[in-house]
Structures are given as C-alpha cells and as structure tokens.
Amino acid sequence: MFGRILNKIDEEFLKSEPRKGELFAVSALFDTPDQIITSAEKVSGSGYRRFDVLTPYPMHGLDNAMRLRETKIGWVGLLAGMSGTTLAFLMIWWMVGIDYKNVIGGKPFFNIAPSIPIMFELTVLLSALTLVAFLIAVFNKLPSNANPLMATEFMKHVTSDKFGIYIEAKDPKFNQNEIKSLFSSLGASEVYDINEVSYDEGKTKNPILDFKFVGNLIGVGIVTAILSYFTLNYLLFLPPFNWMHHQAKVLPQSESKFFNDGFSMRKPVEGTVARGFIPYEFKGMHDSLVVETPNPLPVTKEILEKGKKNFDIYCSPCHGYYGKGDSRLRGQFPVPPTLHSEKVRSWKDANIYHVITNGQNVMPSYEKQISRDDRWAIIHYLRVLQRSQNAPDSDFEGK
Amino acid sequence: MSLDATFTREIPLLEGKSSFKEIDDVIAKPVESKPTIKWWIAIGISSTALLIGAVCLGLTFWYGIGLWGNNQPVGWAFDIINFVFWIGIGHAGTLISAILFLFRQKWRTGIARFAEAMTIFAVMTAGLFPAIHTGRPWLDGYLLPYPNQHNLWVNFTSPLLWDVFAVSTYFTVSFVFWYVGLIPDLATLRDRTTSGIKKFVYTIFSLGWRGSNRHWQHYERVYLILAGLSTPLVLSVHTIVSFDFAVSVIPGWHTTIFPPYFVAGAIFSGFGMVSTVLIIVRKVFDMEHIITVNTLEKMNKILLATGTMVGYAYGMEFFIAWYSGNPVEQFAFINRAFGPYAWAYWIMISCNVLFPQLFWFKKIRRNIPITFVIVILVNVGMWFERFVIIVTSLHRDYLPTSWAMYYPTMYDIGILLGSFGLFFTLIILFARTLPVVSMAELKAVTENAQPKIHHNGSE
Structure with missing residues (x-):
C-alpha cells in the first residue's frame, strides 16, 4: 500500500530525466590572456550586462576590463571582526564579572589584561569564518552545481588551460548571430551554444x-x-569512563570486605574523647549530688541571642516559646510543667544544666544535641524568660 | 605590481612551454594514478608508528596516566613537550602560506599548499596532547565556557584557557584558509576526472566553482584578508603557548623573553620539519622539478636566521639570570647546563645553534643530503629544547627535599612515536588525495600568464 x-x-x-532545454548563453574560448582582456573590454563596452569571463586563475586587469566595481567584502570582515571583539569582551565580562564572581589570585573579578588574548582570538575567528561564509554563500552564491555551464566542454577548458567568455540569452541586447560573429572577430578558438537543462513534468x-x-x-x-x-x-559508562562513580574510598554505613568485623568505619580506641565533648561529671546522678558550678558565660546580647536560638530549636517544642509548658506537641507527648514555677526559679543554674544534660522523667538527655556552651546560653535565656513573667516592681520604675 | 616569474624558470619541465594543461597533468598525477611501491612503503612505516602510538594511548586511557613517567615535581613532561613541539611545527606552514604571501614571495607557490596541510596536521597532532594529558579526555568539554549544571564558568585569567581558544582558532582558521585555496583546484580536478565517485566528491567540495571573474574578484580579496588575519594569529598562538610557562613563577620559565623566543623557535622547528617532509616527498612523488633546490636553499636561509635568533635567546636567558642577581634563577640555569640533564642541554645547543651555522656556506645550503641531515638535527634539537625548558626547570624547584629525576616510560615513547605516525600518515594520505601544489596559483605566476597590454587605467 x-x-x-x-x-x-x-x-x-x-x-x-534531464533534457536539453532553451538556449542559456553563447560562449567562446580564447587562448591568450591578451585576447580575453580585449574581448572582455569589447563586450562590456558594447553594453552587454549579463556576461561573465571565466579563467583558470585570477588575472590582473580583468576587473577593469569587465568594468566591475571594487568588491565590498572587506567590510564584512571588518564588521565581523569588531563583533568578535565585542562579543568576547561582553562574554568574559558577564561570566566572571556579573554571573559568577570568583576570587582568583586576589585580582579584580573582571580584568581587561587577561581578557585580551581571548578577545583577539575571537576577533580573528569570527572575522575569518564570516568572510568565508559570505564569500561562498552571499557574494559568489555558491554552491551552484545546477548551473548550465557545468560539465560542458567549455567548462572543462576554463578550469584548466583556456579563457572563456559568455553572454547570457537573458541579456536585453542578446542576438545569437551577432554575438557569434563578434566572438569570431575577436579571435575565439571555439564558440559554443550553452543550453539550459530542463525536465519534463509528469508521470x-x-x-x-x-x-x-x-x-x-x-x-x-x-x-x-x-x-x-x-x-x-x-x-x-563502560570502563574507563566511570565518571568518578567508583572511587577508592569508604562510604558511611557501607560494608567492609577488608575488616573481619564487616564494619567500614573503625571504632575509636576505648576512652577516646572527641574534641569539645568532655564527658559530664554527674552523668546519671541524683540532683542532690550535683556540685554547684556557676554559669561560665557572661550575660551579653550575643549570648542571649544564641540562647534564644537554641531554646527555640530544642526546648520550645515541648516547653513552649515562653517556657509556660504550652507545648506545640500537645497530645503527642505529655505536657511538661511550666518553667516559671517557684521550684525552677529557685534552682541554681547548675541544676538546670543537670536536667538538660541528664534528662528528667520523660525528658531525654540533650547532651548529644546541644553543645556545652549552648546549654549554658539557654540557661541565661531561660532566666530572661522567667524574669519577664515574674518581674519585680523595680523593673517598672521609669528612668 | 610587476610579475617576474623567477619561480617558474627553475622548473625545467615547464620552461618555455607555459602550457597550463601540463601543469595540471604534473600536479594531478599522484591523485589520478595508482600508488607506487614507494608510497606503500612510506605509508606502511608511518601507519605502523601510528598503531604503536594508538596502543600506548589506549592503555593510557584504560589504566590512567600513571603509566607515564610524570612524577612530583615533574608534573609536565612528554605530554606538554610534544604539544609545544607539534604546535611549533605548524607555524612554518602559516608563515609560508600567509606571511610570505603578504610579502609577495613568489617562490612560496611551490610549497605553500603542502606547508598549509602540514600546519593543519601538526595542529591536529598537537591538540591531542593537552586533551590526553587531562587524564580523562572524555571530560574535555569542561574546557569550554558553556552554561553547565555546575553553574561555573572557566577561569579566564588562566593561560591554559587562552591556549584552548588560541589553538582551536588557529586550527579553524588554518583549515578554512587551506580549503578556500583548494576550491579552484578541486574544480579543476572535477572537470578532469572520469571516475564517477571522484566526480561526485569533487563536485560537492568544489561547490560549483567555475572560475568566474566575478567570483575571483571577491575570492582574491578574501584570500588577502585571510592571510592578513593569519599573520598576527600565528604570532599570537605561540605567544600564548609561551604564556603557559612565562605566567607561572617557576625559575627558568618566568621570563619576558619567552614570547618572541618561542615564536622564533616555532618558525625554526617548523621550517626544519617542512624541509624534512619536502625532501622525502619530492623523492617519493618525483617532484624534484616543482620543489626545487632553489626553494630548499631559501628555506635553509630562514633556518639559519631563526636558528641564530634562538641561539641569541639561549644566551640572553643566561645573561638575565646573572644580571637579575636572583640566586634561584641563577641556579636554575646553571643546573640546566651542568646539572643531571646537561646532556639534553648540549644536544639542544649543538643541534639548534651550531649545526645550522653550516648554512652560511652556499655549497652546503644547496646540498640535499647534508641539508637533510641538518634539518633532522634541527627537529631533534627543537624537541630537546622543550624537554630542557620543561623538565630541567621542574625537576629541581624551590624545595630541595622534593627534587627528583624524570624518566620516560615506554608508553611516553610509544605515544611520541605515534604522534609522528599520525602526522606522517596524514601527510602521505593528503599527498595522494589532493593536489600538493596550488595549480591555480602556479599558473598565475608562469610566464605569459598575465596580460601584457593594459587598458583604460588598469594597473
């Protein structure tokens, strides 16, 4: 189907299949450069416009003989080169000066001196490529393999050893016999009719x-x-293209085939203390056994802010933002008593520290989550909360 | 502009006949005939070398660059030596095709196409080395500034990045320049050939070129501008390559003489390689009448001039090291000449500075066997120059505790051999498939090729 x-x-x-069509042009071959120059001059001087001279190599004086205007293709190269410079400048300036600033050797983000080599290279690149593209496609209108001159006997000579001229049938002054006699009088060695190649439409x-x-x-x-x-x-993704997926290193929680116990991570030596994690002296002891230590931190704005931040993160889910026991997790966990009670207010800082570190009743130990300093900072902040709820009258006296 | 066709008078085959048909016949002969036994031998040798290199490279990809001799502190070794060596080779091609074109040196016509092809192949070979020296060459796309998932751009202050732009621009522009020059010749081949497949290929690549003077007019202007663009480009490329070293703070590298010194060295080594290849090629393809002794003599003069410039740079480096009063700098140079790598240094001095001085004598300049020996020595010397610059500067740097020696492994040597294999295989294939001399340009400079009469204000 x-x-x-x-x-x-x-x-x-x-x-x-292609078939001989209408007359495209009358052409002539000449043997010497002088003859072709004279002919070109004669043809252009007689007012013909649609004519061309074909030579195996560029010949001096032919442009003038054909009365051609000087080529403007140089301007294309100039404009393309200038846009290359500008584009390279803008590219580097935007990439390193605007989009992603990176400190390299303490130099300015965008720096003209190291940009010059690339600006120069892109000038040359853009200029050369544009020139050649314009030469081929715009100025010479190539490729044009469908030209009727292709594969003719005339063509075989003008790309090798003879000089050719032709006048197109579309020229307003075209007269086949007149042109043939003109070519003969100029000393043409051969005169050819060139026909269009045409196709039948149909089945x-x-x-x-x-x-x-x-x-x-x-x-x-x-x-x-x-x-x-x-x-x-x-x-x-075959080796060696592993894209660094496989690396000779140990991943956390992965099995080890090397160690007998099968663990990749090694346990530290017994009694090792991690930096910043000195064990708590009264771990698991009763409240009454705690030896009082004063809060080591001063009361400053920074410390209080640090305390607030950590209180809001770790304590407020159960104790509430103001320590009133108005838990956000009400219903899921038992609600702790308020921190503004007489008991908690009368506690020393060391007692509160002991509760945070050791845990109490349902409350677990926060030793692992909150660092020592942060615990002391929370205590300072808790004192602020307590005073805000039970302010003495002296606090209200105007200054 | 007067056209004295001195070049063609050196071609006995064409003398007095000025038949364009014969020029075509001679130049198209290797393309249109079956390869000779000499050609098969040549490609056999070069592709064997290429295969050895490919195997070493494959092993390097598989196991990683730990197979190479690079160590700490010699982190750059054969990879970068070969890169600088090959990129330098390419420079002679552009010099011949562009700079000598601007200076209207007619003698370049016989060798320009070949030299351009050499540029392209040398840059291809050179480009391989920075790519493989990254260790994971399949990730080299990261060298380009493109919007990526890392949200990062490349480091525009690094000379290594300038290299990426310089070398890729150099390759592209050289290739385009070469192709533009080939278009008229491909049209000639298209109209000569009788084989269907060849005709098809030539038709595609000649773009329907007809030799129309309305086309030549623009073509010639573009060719001139491309030559004008290539000239500063070629100087910029080796300047930027020298920045890879000069911008660092390693004693022996951190000198302002590097850009001109590298450019002179590049032209020197490039002409050495052009001569080497041409002497072989004119023998293999029986082109003694096109690539003449006169042309080789002119190239020997350039070798003499640039070799002397390079010698001056060697001396000036020592002078500045002494004059700077910097003991680290002075040590680096004394270590070069008298340290454990002194043998490499003296190979470099003798091959690059001493032997080319023989070209002061006309008899030696015009003697092909002696020229061949000297240009081979120049190639060796220039390779050792890069070895000396890179290895001796790195192996004894600031910290004496980390001093070490560098020894190449068989993989390093295999890849070096393979780079020669790649280069020569491409050259030999090129010589069989495309016209090695520009037919259109050659015709334009023969006797009686340009009109004698001048009309209304022409010229």
Missing part, C-alpha cells in the same frame, strides 16, 4: 521516492536510534 501511495505521488509531481519515476530508497532511509534511522541509545546509556 505504501508503495502505491509513493507511486501516486511520483506520477503527480515528479520530473523526468515518471524519481529515485528519491523509490520504495527501496525510503526503506533504506527508515532502516538507517532505526539503526542510528539504536546505536545512539546504546552509546548514551551503556557505552559511555
């Missing part, structure tokens, strides 16, 4: 919609898709 549809399309739209075959061709195209597409899939998903 597919083939029948293709055949249908074929018959409707496609063209025949013929075009190879591009051939069933085999389309089938192969689809086949290539499928093979490419499969290969890309395997490349991107498997090949790129």
Whole structure:
C-alpha cells in the first residue's frame, strides 16, 4: 500500500530525466590572456550586462576590463571582526564579572589584561569564518552545481588551460548571430551554444521516492536510534569512563570486605574523647549530688541571642516559646510543667544544666544535641524568660 | 605590481612551454594514478608508528596516566613537550602560506599548499596532547565556557584557557584558509576526472566553482584578508603557548623573553620539519622539478636566521639570570647546563645553534643530503629544547627535599612515536588525495600568464 501511495505521488509531481532545454548563453574560448582582456573590454563596452569571463586563475586587469566595481567584502570582515571583539569582551565580562564572581589570585573579578588574548582570538575567528561564509554563500552564491555551464566542454577548458567568455540569452541586447560573429572577430578558438537543462513534468519515476530508497532511509534511522541509545546509556559508562562513580574510598554505613568485623568505619580506641565533648561529671546522678558550678558565660546580647536560638530549636517544642509548658506537641507527648514555677526559679543554674544534660522523667538527655556552651546560653535565656513573667516592681520604675 | 616569474624558470619541465594543461597533468598525477611501491612503503612505516602510538594511548586511557613517567615535581613532561613541539611545527606552514604571501614571495607557490596541510596536521597532532594529558579526555568539554549544571564558568585569567581558544582558532582558521585555496583546484580536478565517485566528491567540495571573474574578484580579496588575519594569529598562538610557562613563577620559565623566543623557535622547528617532509616527498612523488633546490636553499636561509635568533635567546636567558642577581634563577640555569640533564642541554645547543651555522656556506645550503641531515638535527634539537625548558626547570624547584629525576616510560615513547605516525600518515594520505601544489596559483605566476597590454587605467 505504501508503495502505491509513493507511486501516486511520483506520477503527480515528479520530473523526468534531464533534457536539453532553451538556449542559456553563447560562449567562446580564447587562448591568450591578451585576447580575453580585449574581448572582455569589447563586450562590456558594447553594453552587454549579463556576461561573465571565466579563467583558470585570477588575472590582473580583468576587473577593469569587465568594468566591475571594487568588491565590498572587506567590510564584512571588518564588521565581523569588531563583533568578535565585542562579543568576547561582553562574554568574559558577564561570566566572571556579573554571573559568577570568583576570587582568583586576589585580582579584580573582571580584568581587561587577561581578557585580551581571548578577545583577539575571537576577533580573528569570527572575522575569518564570516568572510568565508559570505564569500561562498552571499557574494559568489555558491554552491551552484545546477548551473548550465557545468560539465560542458567549455567548462572543462576554463578550469584548466583556456579563457572563456559568455553572454547570457537573458541579456536585453542578446542576438545569437551577432554575438557569434563578434566572438569570431575577436579571435575565439571555439564558440559554443550553452543550453539550459530542463525536465519534463509528469508521470515518471524519481529515485528519491523509490520504495527501496525510503526503506533504506527508515532502516538507517532505526539503526542510528539504536546505536545512539546504546552509546548514551551503556557505552559511555563502560570502563574507563566511570565518571568518578567508583572511587577508592569508604562510604558511611557501607560494608567492609577488608575488616573481619564487616564494619567500614573503625571504632575509636576505648576512652577516646572527641574534641569539645568532655564527658559530664554527674552523668546519671541524683540532683542532690550535683556540685554547684556557676554559669561560665557572661550575660551579653550575643549570648542571649544564641540562647534564644537554641531554646527555640530544642526546648520550645515541648516547653513552649515562653517556657509556660504550652507545648506545640500537645497530645503527642505529655505536657511538661511550666518553667516559671517557684521550684525552677529557685534552682541554681547548675541544676538546670543537670536536667538538660541528664534528662528528667520523660525528658531525654540533650547532651548529644546541644553543645556545652549552648546549654549554658539557654540557661541565661531561660532566666530572661522567667524574669519577664515574674518581674519585680523595680523593673517598672521609669528612668 | 610587476610579475617576474623567477619561480617558474627553475622548473625545467615547464620552461618555455607555459602550457597550463601540463601543469595540471604534473600536479594531478599522484591523485589520478595508482600508488607506487614507494608510497606503500612510506605509508606502511608511518601507519605502523601510528598503531604503536594508538596502543600506548589506549592503555593510557584504560589504566590512567600513571603509566607515564610524570612524577612530583615533574608534573609536565612528554605530554606538554610534544604539544609545544607539534604546535611549533605548524607555524612554518602559516608563515609560508600567509606571511610570505603578504610579502609577495613568489617562490612560496611551490610549497605553500603542502606547508598549509602540514600546519593543519601538526595542529591536529598537537591538540591531542593537552586533551590526553587531562587524564580523562572524555571530560574535555569542561574546557569550554558553556552554561553547565555546575553553574561555573572557566577561569579566564588562566593561560591554559587562552591556549584552548588560541589553538582551536588557529586550527579553524588554518583549515578554512587551506580549503578556500583548494576550491579552484578541486574544480579543476572535477572537470578532469572520469571516475564517477571522484566526480561526485569533487563536485560537492568544489561547490560549483567555475572560475568566474566575478567570483575571483571577491575570492582574491578574501584570500588577502585571510592571510592578513593569519599573520598576527600565528604570532599570537605561540605567544600564548609561551604564556603557559612565562605566567607561572617557576625559575627558568618566568621570563619576558619567552614570547618572541618561542615564536622564533616555532618558525625554526617548523621550517626544519617542512624541509624534512619536502625532501622525502619530492623523492617519493618525483617532484624534484616543482620543489626545487632553489626553494630548499631559501628555506635553509630562514633556518639559519631563526636558528641564530634562538641561539641569541639561549644566551640572553643566561645573561638575565646573572644580571637579575636572583640566586634561584641563577641556579636554575646553571643546573640546566651542568646539572643531571646537561646532556639534553648540549644536544639542544649543538643541534639548534651550531649545526645550522653550516648554512652560511652556499655549497652546503644547496646540498640535499647534508641539508637533510641538518634539518633532522634541527627537529631533534627543537624537541630537546622543550624537554630542557620543561623538565630541567621542574625537576629541581624551590624545595630541595622534593627534587627528583624524570624518566620516560615506554608508553611516553610509544605515544611520541605515534604522534609522528599520525602526522606522517596524514601527510602521505593528503599527498595522494589532493593536489600538493596550488595549480591555480602556479599558473598565475608562469610566464605569459598575465596580460601584457593594459587598458583604460588598469594597473
């Protein structure tokens, strides 16, 4: 069915084998540079506009003989080069000066001197590439393999050993016989008629919609898709391309095949004390056995703020932000008594420290979560809370 | 501009005939005929070397660059030596094709296309080394500033990054320059060939070039501008390569003479390699009449000039080390000349400074076998120059406790051999598949190629 549809399309739209068409131009070959210069001058002087001179190498004086205006392609190179400089400048300036500032050797983020090499390189790169692209595509309108001159006997000579000239049939002054006699009088060694290549419309075959061709195209597409899939998903991850996924190091909680006990992490030597974690002297002892120690921290704004921060994080879920026992976890955990009771207010700092460190009743020990200094800071902050709820009259006296 | 075609008078085959057809026949012959036994021998040797290099490189990819001899403190060794060596080789090609074009040196026509191809292949070979020396070459995309998931840009203050831009620009522009020069010749080949496949390939790459003067007009201007762009470009590339060293603070590297010294060295080594290759190629392809003794003699003069410049730089480095009064700097240079790597230093001095002085004699300049020996020595000497600069500066740096010696492993040597294999394989394939001399340019400088009469204000 597919083939029948293709055949249908074929018959409707496609063209025949190439065939000799209308006259495109009259051309002539010359043997010497002097002859071609004279001819070019004569042809351009006679008012022909749609003509061209073909030579195997660039020839001096031909531009003037053909009355061509000077090429403007140099300006393309200049503009492209200048945009290369500007783009490189803007790129570096934005990347290192605006988007991601990185201190490198203590120098300014954006610095003109180290940017110069790249600005220069991009100037040259952009200028050269644009020039060549414009030369080919814009100024010379190449590639143009469909030109009627291609593959003619005339063409074979002008790319090798002779100099050719042709006048197109579309030229307003075109007259086949007149031009032929003009070329002969100028000493042409050969004169050719060049014909357009034309196609018949109609019910013929075009190879591009051939069933085999389309089938192969689809086949290539499928093979490419499969290969890309395997490349991107498997090949790129074969050794040695391990993308640093496998490294000779121990991950936390991972099993060890090296140690007999199977643990990757080693236990510290018995009695090792981690830095900042001096064991609590009264661990697990009764309240009454605690020897009183004064709070080692001074009462400053910073300490109180640190205390508030830690109180809000660790204590407030149960005790409430004001220590009133208005727990946010009410219903899930037993509600602790208020911290503003006579008992807690009369406690020494060391007693509160003991409760935080050791735990009491339902309250667990917070020794692991809160550092020593933070515990003392919390106590200072708790004293502030207590005073705010039970302020003596002297606090209200105006200054 | 007067065109005295002195170049073509040196070609006995073409003399007096000025038949363009014959120029085409001679230059297209290697492309259109079956390869000779000499060609098969040449490609056999070069591709064997390439294969050895490929195996060593494959092992390096698999096991990592620990296979190389690089150590602490010699973190840069054969990888960077080879990079600087090959990138330097490329410079002669651009010098011949662009700078000598701007100076209207007609004798360049016979060797320009070849030298340009050499530039491209040398830069390809050179580009391999920084890529593999990163250790995980499949991650080299990180060298480019593209928006990535790390949200990071590259370090624009690093000479190593300037290198990325300089070398890639150099390759691209050289390639484009070379291709633009090839278009008219590909059109000539397209119209000569009888084989269907060749015709198809030439048709695609010649872009339908017809030799129209309306096209030549723009073409010539672009060619001139490209030559003008390539000239500062080639100087910038080796300047930036020298910044890799000069911007660091290693004694022996941290000198302001490096950019001009490196550029002179690059041209010197490049001409050495061009001569080496051309002497082989004119023999293998029977092109003694196109790549003439006169051309080789002119190249020998350039070798003499640049070799002397390099010698001056060696002397000046010592002078500045003494004049600076910096004991670390002085030690670095005394260690170079009389330390454990003194043998490398004296190979460098003798090959680069002493032997090229023989070119003062015209008899030696025009003697092909002696020239061949000297240019081979120049290649050796220039490779050792980079060895001396890199290894002797690094192996004894500031801390005597970390001093060490560097010894290459067989993988280092295999990859060096492979780089020569790659370069020569590409050269030999190029010589069989594309015209090694620009037919269009050669025709333009033959006798009677330009009109004698001048019309209304032309010229």
